[in-house]
Amino acid sequence: xxxxxxxxxxxxxxxxxxxxxxxxxxxxxxxxxxxxxxxxxxxxxxxxxxxxxxxxxxxxxxxxxxxxxxxxxxxxxxxxxxxxxxxxxxxxxxxxxxxxxxxxxxxxxxxxxxxxxxxxxxxxxxxxxxxxxxxxxxxxxxxxxxxxxxxxxxxxxxxxxxxxxxxxxxxxxxxxxxxxxxxxxxxxxxxxxxxxxxxxxxxxxxxxxxxxxxxxxxxxxxxxxxxxxxxxxxxxxxxxxxxxxxxxxxxxxxxxxxxxxxxxxxxxxxxxxxxxxxxxxxxxxxxxxxxx
Ligand code: RIB
Numbered sequence: 468x469x470x471x472x473x474x475x476x477x478x479x480x481x482x483x484x485x486x487x488x489x490x491x492x493x494x495x496x497x498x499x500x501x502x503x504x505x506x507x508x509x510x511x512x513x514x515x516x517x518x519x520x521x522x523x524x525x526x527x528x529x530x531x532x533x534x535x536x537x538x539x540x541x542x543x544x545x546x547x548x549x550x551x552x553x554x555x556x557x558x559x560x561x562x563x564x565x566x567x568x569x570x571x572x573x574x575x576x577x578x579x580x581x582x583x584x585x586x587x588x589x590x591x592x593x594x595x596x597x598x599x600x601x602x603x604x605x606x607x608x609x610x611x612x613x614x615x616x617x618x619x620x621x622x623x624x625x626x627x628x629x630x631x632x633x634x635x636x637x638x639x640x641x642x643x644x645x646x647x648x649x650x651x652x653x654x655x656x657x658x659x660x661x662x663x664x665x666x667x668x669x670x671x672x673x674x675x676x677x678x679x680x681x682x683x684x685x686x687x688x689x690x691x692x693x694x695x696x697x698x699x700x701x702x703x704x705x706x707x708x709x710x711x712x713x714x715x716x717x718x719x720x721x722x723x724x725x726x727x728x729x730x731x732x733x734x735x736x737x738x739x740x741x742x743x744x745x746x747x748x749x750x751x752x753x754x755x756x757x758x759x
Contacts, residue, residue: 474507513709
């Protein structure tokens with residue numbers, strides 16, 4: 468089936484720094500690079516590289532190369548609207564431990580029309596999946612439309628925004644969070660994850676691996692992280708979300724999907740960058756073979 472992704476498209480500016488900048492500090496970067504990113508685009512690339520058919524929905528500015536790169540990485544961009552606002556961008560600092568800070572400028576990601584989302588989802592139905600995150604416009608409307616059409620809705624609550632989560636959650640089939648976002652959500656709602664009004668939750672915990680939980684039955688599946696040398700953790704959560712969605716779409720079990728997604732993220736963190744650093748399915752399978 469098809470994975471639709473209402474997702475951001477960003478131009479990522481990467482600065483390698485000796486440590487993350489402190490308030491009032493001026494810091495000289497060791498290196499600079501630029502590439503395709505955005506939580507949405509990263510998830511689309513991950514799902515496409517896992518082998519899924521992926522249609523990206525969103526907006527981009529007139530500069531053009533980011534969408535061309537997304538297409539070159541195997542994502543169908545016919546539902547990406549070109550608008551006059553600049554393409555979204557991110558200023559990303561990565562320290563020697565591979566940790567990051569990110570400043571986002573939404574730009575075109577919040578400027579495209581809802582009619583494009585409606586048009587894109589008009590051809591979707593049961594068995595298809597909608598991915599959404601918090602970096603675009605129209606998440607709630609898209610999630611509602613998708614559920615009305617019988618689609619699975621996988622929602623990454625990133626960047627964290629409690630109001631956005633509360634608005635989207637009634638339509639989500641699966642909520643994906645990292646450990647920090649899970650704590651923020653629990654604190655904001657004054658409840659534990661197990662009490663959330665959503666059928667399934669996927670929590671990524673960096674070096675501690677990932678956990679999927681069916682909140683209706685209480686069944687959970689945990690997968691430890693693979694030990695690797697960390698170069699850059701940026702986009703690791705997006706890699707998990709995209710690979711996990713693609714694996715479920717392919718019909719893999721949750722256990723197998725979590726193993727594949729965790730391995731993909733392990734390979735991603737050994738590489739600098741975001742969309743271009745997400746491994747192919749063949750690379751992930753070879754990595755897993757090497758793990759025995
Ligand atoms: O999750 C990583 C992504 O967050 C980056 O690619 C950046 O563009 C921001 O959206």
